Amino acid sequence: MPNRSITSITVSSGVASVTLASANAGLVATDWICIAGATNSGTAPVSLLNGPQNIVTRPDTTHFTINLPTDQGTWGTIGGTMTEKDYSRDAVYYATFTQQAYANSYIMAMPFDSTAFAAETPNGAATKARAMLQASDAYIDIWEIGNELNGGWLGTDATVPSASALSNTIQKCLNIYDAVKAYSTRTSPRALTAICFFYEGEPASANNCIDTTNNGNSMFTWIDYQFQMGVAAGSRNAGSERIRLGVDYVLVSWYPYGCSSYANQNQADWNWIFAQLKTRFPQARVGFGELGTATVAGFTEARNEELVNKYYPLHQTVAMPDGYCLGGYWWYAGQQIVPGAANYATYSALGPLIGGYANADPPLYWLPA
Numbered sequence: 001m002p003n004r005s006i007t008s009i010t011v012s013s014g015v016a017s018v019t020l021a022s023a024n025a026g027l028v029a030t031d032w033i034c035i036a037g038a039t040n041s042g043t044a045p046v047s048l049l050n051g052p053q054n055i056v057t058r059p060d061t062t063h064f065t066i067n068l069p070t071d072q073g074t075w076g077t078i079g080g081t082m083t084e085k086d087y088s089r090d091a092v093y094y095a096t097f098t099q100q101a102y103a104n105s106y107i108m109a110m111p112f113d114s115t116a117f118a119a120e121t122p123n124g125a126a127t128k129a130r131a132m133l134q135a136s137d138a139y140i141d142i143w144e145i146g147n148e149l150n151g152g153w154l155g156t157d158a159t160v161p162s163a164s165a166l167s168n169t170i171q172k173c174l175n176i177y178d179a180v181k182a183y184s185t186r187t188s189p190r191a192l193t194a195i196c197f198f199y200e201g202e203p204a205s206a207n208n209c210i211d212t213t214n215n216g217n218s219m220f221t222w223i224d225y226q227f228q229m230g231v232a233a234g235s236r237n238a239g240s241e242r243i244r245l246g247v248d249y250v251l252v253s254w255y256p257y258g259c260s261s262y263a264n265q266n267q268a269d270w271n272w273i274f275a276q277l278k279t280r281f282p283q284a285r286v287g288f289g290e291l292g293t294a295t296v297a298g299f300t301e302a303r304n305e306e307l308v309n310k311y312y313p314l315h316q317t318v319a320m321p322d323g324y325c326l327g328g329y330w331w332y333a334g335q336q337i338v339p340g341a342a343n344y345a346t347y348s349a350l351g352p353l354i355g356g357y358a359n360a361d362p363p364l365y366w367l368p369a
Contacts (some may be wrong), residue, residue: 005158022248049215057357082361091128091135102139108194108327109140111176114148118155118214126175134280143191144289146173148198148253152216161228163237170226174239177247194249194327195281196289197223199273203257219252221273223280250281251289251327254311257303258294271318278321285323292331301347304336308350312357330354 006258008327098107111129112120120128129143149169159167166174177193181293199220199341201208210218223229227244229235279330291311312328314320330350335343339352 042359048231058134058283068364091131095135097140098136106141107139108142108144110144110147114151115153122175123169124367125172126179129176129179130183130224137184137186142194144196145176146320147196150219152213154213156214161237166237166239167226170240174243177243192248194251195247196253198253217335218278244281245283247281247284250277250284250286250328253290255292255294270314274324277322287325289327290331296335297333297343301349304347304350305353308353
């Protein structure tokens with residue numbers, strides 16, 4: 001996942017023209033692009049997340065253009081970095097690494113990251129899930145059928161959920177869920193499933209940062225709409241009910257410093273939040289999925305350690321519902337805690353700190369038999 005500095009972005013009429021500080025001969029139209037940490041005349045950082053279909057032109061190795069959902073004004077020379085994720089690799093390519101890691105790890109597979117999900121079709125989601133199952137079923141403990149589903153990056157969909165209709169997003173999740181149930185041959189333990197949401201505060205809170213673009217919404221508002229919680233159980237869609245009552249883990253991505261009013265964002269009522277999730281997904285274990293700061297290098301090591309020390313042992317100070325667990329996947333681990341990584345020197349203490357909580361007794365990371 002290489003990073004490259006950006007010297008300028010000009011945004012006009014929904015198209016961003018990007019100039020890189022150094023040549024990138026390997027960038028192709030199938031790459032996924034994330035432009036993060038960009039600032040517009042000194043205002044708050046923003047992220048432009050664009051799927052692989054959005055690279056429009058690439059005249060040379062230091063320039064390319066991408067389409068944006070809406071026109072965001074014209075920017076001059078700014079900072080920021082560009083991250084590439086290569087989605088051109090097939091399931092067999094990753095199976096080798098999965099098998100190697102499985103000897104010492106539990107593994108959760110995510111067929112689609114949140115942003116990439118928008119560009120996929122329901123049939124395409126099922127096809128990729130089946131390919132991954134064929135290549136790596138023996139080495140995957142949990143399959144995440146949908147990631148950060150209520151965020152404003154899943155694409156627009158006017159479908160009104162009903163007994164006979166599902167949104168594209170839920171249909172994709174259902175196709176992956178059904179593929180795992182139909183094609184996994186694991187029995188001890190069986191293949192498990194997870195679904196992940198993105199918490200951005202409550203609508204009534206003045207400090208929320210809820211993104212309502214592209215059908216995004218607050219976590220519970222989105223869940224209640226998509227899973228028809230206001231409808232009598234017998235009148236809900238059978239497919240979404242299959243997920244709601246069958247998924248094994250319901251996880252929450254939490255980046256408290258992604259909003260303003262950092263201190264206030266850090267005061268979320270997690271007992272209430274996880275209890276509410278448990279009422280909606282009664283058979284699932286609930287807990288944190290992703291944790292981290294808003295950017296890979298924008299916060300001090302002390303601020304990162306503050307988050308680790310607060311959220312990894314949170315169950316020791318906050319009463320959690322039965323079935324609480326902690327995935328606690330530190331999002332920037334690859335850049336911050338792996339020796340030799342770009343930001344390792346700054347954040348080298350994070351790895352041992354997280355490892356200490358991971359090896360706690362009783363363990364925070366666990367799977368049912």
